[in-house]
Amino acid sequence: MGCPLSGLAGNEPTQYFIIIHVKYPNERLYTMAIPDEEFLLKTTSACAGCPSSLILRYVTKAAGADTVLVIPACCTSVIQGVYPTTAMNLPVYNVAFASAAAVASGMSEAFRAEGKKTNVICYAGDGGTIDIGIQALSGALERGTDFLYICYDNEAYSNTGMQRSGATPLGAMTTTTPGGKKDHKKDLDAIVAAHHPVYQATACAAYPQDLYNKVEKALSIPGPKFMHVLAPCPPGWRFPSEKTVEMGKLAVKSGLWVLYERENGKLTITGASKAAMKKRIPIEDYLSVQGRFRKITAEETVKMQQMVEDTIVRLQREVDGIC
Amino acid sequence: MLTFGTGNKAVAMAVRDAKPVVVAAYPITPQTEIVEELANFVTAGSMAARYIPVESEHSSMAACIGAAATGVRTFTATSSHGLVYMCEMLHMSAGARLPIVMANANRALGPGWNIGAEHSDSISMRDTGWLQVYVSTVQEAYDATLMAFRIAEHTDVLLPVMINLDGFLLTHITQTFETVEPGDFLPPTATPHAIDIKNPGGYGTLTPGNTHFTFRRDMERGMRASIAVIEETEADFARRFGREYHLYEEYRCEDADVVIIAMGTLGKEMEVAVDILRDEGIAAGAIRMRWFRPFIVPDLDGKEVVVIDRDYSFGYGGVLAGELQAKSGCKPFSVIAGLGGQEVTYDDIVEFVRIRKPGTEHWFGVVD
Ligand SMILES: Cc1ncc(C[n+]2csc(CCOP(=O)(O)OP(=O)(O)O)c2C)c(N)n1
Ligand code: SF4
Ligand SMILES: [Mg+2]
Numbered sequence: 001m002g003c004p005l006s007g008l009a010g011n012e013p014t015q016y017f018i019i020i021h022v023k024y025p026n027e028r029l030y031t032m033a034i035p036d037e038e039f040l041l042k043t044t045s046a047c048a049g050c051p052s053s054l055i056l057r058y059v060t061k062a063a064g065a066d067t068v069l070v071i072p073a074c075c076t077s078v079i080q081g082v083y084p085t086t087a088m089n090l091p092v093y094n095v096a097f098a099s100a101a102a103v104a105s106g107m108s109e110a111f112r113a114e115g116k117k118t119n120v121i122c123y124a125g126d127g128g129t130i131d132i133g134i135q136a137l138s139g140a141l142e143r144g145t146d147f148l149y150i151c152y153d154n155e156a157y158s159n160t161g162m163q164r165s166g167a168t169p170l171g172a173m174t175t176t177t178p179g180g181k182k183d184h185k186k187d188l189d190a191i192v193a194a195h196h197p198v199y200q201a202t203a204c205a206a207y208p209q210d211l212y213n214k215v216e217k218a219l220s221i222p223g224p225k226f227m228h229v230l231a232p233c234p235p236g237w238r239f240p241s242e243k244t245v246e247m248g249k250l251a252v253k254s255g256l257w258v259l260y261e262r263e264n265g266k267l268t269i270t271g272a273s274k275a276a277m278k279k280r281i282p283i284e285d286y287l288s289v290q291g292r293f294r295k296i297t298a299e300e301t302v303k304m305q306q307m308v309e310d311t312i313v314r315l316q317r318e319v320d321g322i323c
Numbered sequence: 324m325l326t327f328g329t330g331n332k333a334v335a336m337a338v339r340d341a342k343p344v345v346v347a348a349y350p351i352t353p354q355t356e357i358v359e360e361l362a363n364f365v366t367a368g369s370m371a372a373r374y375i376p377v378e379s380e381h382s383s384m385a386a387c388i389g390a391a392a393t394g395v396r397t398f399t400a401t402s403s404h405g406l407v408y409m410c411e412m413l414h415m416s417a418g419a420r421l422p423i424v425m426a427n428a429n430r431a432l433g434p435g436w437n438i439g440a441e442h443s444d445s446i447s448m449r450d451t452g453w454l455q456v457y458v459s460t461v462q463e464a465y466d467a468t469l470m471a472f473r474i475a476e477h478t479d480v481l482l483p484v485m486i487n488l489d490g491f492l493l494t495h496i497t498q499t500f501e502t503v504e505p506g507d508f509l510p511p512t513a514t515p516h517a518i519d520i521k522n523p524g525g526y527g528t529l530t531p532g533n534t535h536f537t538f539r540r541d542m543e544r545g546m547r548a549s550i551a552v553i554e555e556t557e558a559d560f561a562r563r564f565g566r567e568y569h570l571y572e573e574y575r576c577e578d579a580d581v582v583i584i585a586m587g588t589l590g591k592e593m594e595v596a597v598d599i600l601r602d603e604g605i606a607a608g609a610i611r612m613r614w615f616r617p618f619i620v621p622d623l624d625g626k627e628v629v630v631i632d633r634d635y636s637f638g639y640g641g642v643l644a645g646e647l648q649a650k651s652g653c654k655p656f657s658v659i660a661g662l663g664g665q666e667v668t669y670d671d672i673v674e675f676v677r678i679r680k681p682g683t684e685h686w687f688g689v690v691d
Contacts, residue, residue, distance in 0.1 A: 073404070077436050094434055096404060098379060131378035160350040163359070164376055175355075176348060176362040176376055 006086035034212055035061050043087040046079045049241030051205035051231035051248070052152050053079050056123060058208045059150060060090060062215035067119040068093060068107060072100040072133060074125035075159045076152075098132040100124050101140035104147045112146060119148065119219050126153040126167035130188050141195035141224045148218050148225040151188065152205075154233035162236045170304055171287075171296030174236075180295040184307075189228055193262065198223035201261035201270075204230040206248025210259055210271040217261070230257045238291025250289065255280040255308045258315055267318045277316060283308060324502045330464045330493040333500050334426045334486065335360035337468035338398050339370045340505055341424075345390035346372045347383035347399040352438045353490040354402040354428035361398075372398075380405040384412030384423075391421035392526065394517025396472060399423070402490060403430035406444045410451070416483050417452025417542065419527065420516065422475035423483040426468065429457075429587065429633070430490040431663040439664015440489040442586065442634040446615070446642050452542050454484040454549055455615040457586040461498035464488050466566055469505055470556050476512050477556075479548040487615075489633075491664060492588040503564045546617050553614065570619045572611040575601065579608030581676060582623065584655075585631040586612045586643065589667060593631075596672035607676060612643065620650040628655040629679050631672070635659055640684055656680055660687035 039060035046053040052075050060067065069092045071077060077094055081087045095103045100122040108120040129137060129151035137149060156174050157163040164174040166186040173180050192200055199218045203211040211229065218225040232247035234240065239247055251257040252272050259273040269277055283305045287293040296304075328336070335357045338346070346365075348358035364370035373390075377383045380401050387397040401409065406427050416423050431441035445455055454474065458464045464486065471484040488494055518526075530538065553570065561567040574594045576582055581600075583593045590611030600607035610621050632641030639645060644657035656679035661667045665688060675685070 073436070083435055094436065096408075096433070098408065134378075157350050160352050160355050161359075163350040163355065166378060175359045176350070178363055179366045 006083050037061065039089045041087045041089060043081055044079045045081055047235055047241065049234040049244040051154065051233055051244050052076055054205050055152050055211065055229050055231060058212045059123065059215050062212045063119050063121060063219060066117065067121060070095055070100050070104045070107065070120065070122045072124050072128040073097040073159065074128050076123055078159060097128055099136055100128060100133055101136040101149060105140045105143065105145045108145050108147045122147065122149040124151055126151060126155060127157045127165040130166040130186050138195065141192065141197050141226065145224050146222050148227065150227045150229060152229045152231040154231040154236055156236045158233055158236045171300040172292045173295055192226045197226050199225040199263055201227045202259055203227060204248045204252055204257055204259060205232060206245045206252065207259065207271050214261055239289060250286040252276055253281045254283050254286045255312050256283060256286060258311065260315065267315065269315065269319060277312060325499060326502060327497055327499040328461065329356065329495055329497050330461050330488045331356035332360055333461045333465035334468050336502055337465045339364050340502060341396065341469055341472045341509055343372050343398045344395035345375065345397045347375045347377050347386040349377050349380050349383045349405060351402045351405040353430060353494045354400045354426065357400040357426055380409040381412055384409040384416060387423045388412065388416050388419065388421060391423050392518050394512055394514040396512050397423050400426040402428035403432055403444045406448060407432065410448060413448055413451040413453055420481040421483060422481055422514065424471045424475055425483065426486045426488065428490045428494045429487050437663040438490065440492050440633065441662050445485060445487050446634040449616065452482055453616065454482055455487060456613055457487045457615060459588050459590045459611060462500040464493065465500050465502065466560065466568065470560055473509055473556050474549060474552050477552045478515060480545050480552050482542065482545045482549065487587065489588045508559065508563055550617050550619060571613055571621055574609040576608035576610060578606060579626060580606040581627040581629060582608045582610055583629045583631065583672060583676060584610045584612060584647065586615065587633065589631055589633065589661060592667065592669045593672055595669035599669065599673050600676055605676065618646060618650065623651045623653045627679065627681060628653045629658060629676055630655040631658045631660050631675065633661040654682040657684045658687060659684065
């Protein structure tokens with residue numbers, strides 16, 4: 001049968017145990033242990049320094065073998081490689097751009113009807129989540145679908161060459177905002193929170209252990225789960241490809257991106273963001289090292305800084321139970 | 324002005340020169356360059372349009388509908404999955420008799436993901452009430468886009484027009500082309516049913532079966548009238564700007580025993596194939612179909628016909644071959660070739676003619 005099902009790319013996953021030493025801002029050294037099994041093989045067609053494949057690697061390690069990925073059109077459609085081979089050592093269902101969460105609904109119901117516990121994970125970009133896919137996402141969350149939706153946010157339509165999306169921040173240049181974006185980034189997390197999912201978290205490509213822990217926890221809870229992961233994209237954000245992790249750390253240290261999780265409505269700030277809640281680097285330190293903010297105005301920078309301060313205050317109030 | 328650029332760039336420049344009031348934009352390969360160019364024009368101030376970066380293609384066509392309903396000129400561009408995702412809005416825009424112009428970069432549909440040229444996207448939108456023209460050079464992409472506004476907006480027509488250009492094979496190749504100053508070649512829009520606050524009424528109101536069909540019949544009147552409007556527009560274009568176009572383009576057909584018929588860039592490749600076949604002593608000719616809707620049937624009497632379809636209707640056959648057979652009574656040798664950007668050279672086309680068997684179907688590159 002001529003079914004377009006790709007086979008493994010033929011290279012065996014390398015067997016090694018990953019020990020990563022990370023220095024968090026409080027200068028303590030953590031040793032992380034993450035399983036050695038690889039589901040994203042070394043044959044991807046991702047760009048050098050790609051955050052999306054980095055995130056996907058840890059997501060799949062946390063999810064394990066009993067997992068199906070549902071992927072709408074995005075960079076990850078390409079990262080998997082070209083038929084007849086695939087770099088993914090898991091079943092991956094590639095679906096239409098707007099449809100990921102709805103496909104996942106059908107898949108999850110079918111698995112559960114058969115008594116199977118298989119994890120159904122949507123792995124989608126910001127455009128496929130915040131813009132064209134938001135209707136399907138909203139429906140699946142509201143219906144209580146037992147699945148995990150992960151939006152890796154590189155803040156643009158990267159697969160088609162960096163056009164603006166609803167997630168592109170104020171002031172950022174894209175190919176459809178050549179003068180810098182004049183609108184704010186859509187607050188996806190607030191939209192998702194309004195659906196009261198059983199588990200909601202943010203994460204960042206620069207902090208794999210935090211990401212890993214959250215995926216693992218999310219998948220242990222039945223019901224709709226959502227994660228929003230910042231994905232600093234070298235060609236899109238215009239920084240050298242070896243600086244992906246550095247860029248993610250700057251986002252967190254500046255407080256522009258806050259790592260947290262919300263379980264049954266209870267918010268907890270996690271990892272490096274605990275320090276950033278108290279003391280932050282100025283937002284300029286993050287903006288000035290990315291080519292996409294070359295045209296940001298002083299006024300826009302002030303607005304962005306203010307948004308950071310407002311978000312921190314809002315989150316702190318929620319943690320303190322004053323909201 | 325003589326310039327050079329890709330098929331996408333030519334479309335964008337024609338849109339700029341047509342001065343639309345509202346442009347809706349959503350990216351999709353291999354069309355994205357069109358909406359990016361338009362963003363550059365708007366940012367640089369060389370185009371005064373309102374640029375709406377929508378969140379999906381359903382919304383890009385919806386935004387065009389909203390804008391066109393007020394009587395202004397609108398444009399958007401798409402391709403493949405974007406086109407079929409806006410399917411509902413294609414029916415809505417044509418049914419509402421709105422003269423929207425859209426460029427479609429012809430591309431295959433998934434799964435699996437494929438960004439190569441294929442006509443299945445636009446052909447599957449055949450019955451929406453949109454006019455469809457297929458172009459084959461960068462110059463023609465520019466010219467057809469300009470003409471599309473005049474044809475769509477003509478009060479005898481008032482139907483939307485889709486300009487189709489083969490993904491990559493035309494969207495991404497660079498050729499020289501000439502831009503024009505359209506002047507009164509493009510008269511201001513005068514949509515008779517544009518929203519008028521002083522004359523309130525319902526648009527798209529509940530319409531029962533005993534009247535619904537009259538609106539559908541009216542759409543067909545517009546579609547049929549469009550043939551004369553296209554001819555008149557092409558003639559005026561030739562008079563003013565010196566470039567001639569016809570409903571379909573014939574190449575060495577007068578004394579041909581066998582004609583090859585196709586749409587889009589294959590239409591140019593066919594001309595080389597015809598020359599080679601003529602050298603071999605086969606009296607071949609070629610017809611490049613430009614307009615797929617309205618469907619205009621060439622005179623094929625007494626000729627053997629080879630049709631190349633870059634599309635397929637499952638359970639039926641090549642769509643162009645089927646339609647030509649139904650309308651003209653010819654018994655074509657139906658070749659299915661070029662799907663998903665599969666390479667088809669003029670030598671391949673020569674071979675199609677050599678192996679022709681009237682009334683049969685041949686899938687290029689497939690061994691059954
Ligand atoms: C209906 C439809 N419209 C447009 C596209 C073209 N398209 C494919 S991927 C993509 C961008 C995806 O952006 P995002 O979801 O942010 O993921 P990223 O590419 O950044 O990883 C677009 C516009 C498509 N495949 N389908
Ligand atoms: S464009 Fe960015 S997200 Fe996409 S593959 Fe390249 S690095 Fe990864
Ligand atoms: Mg993105």
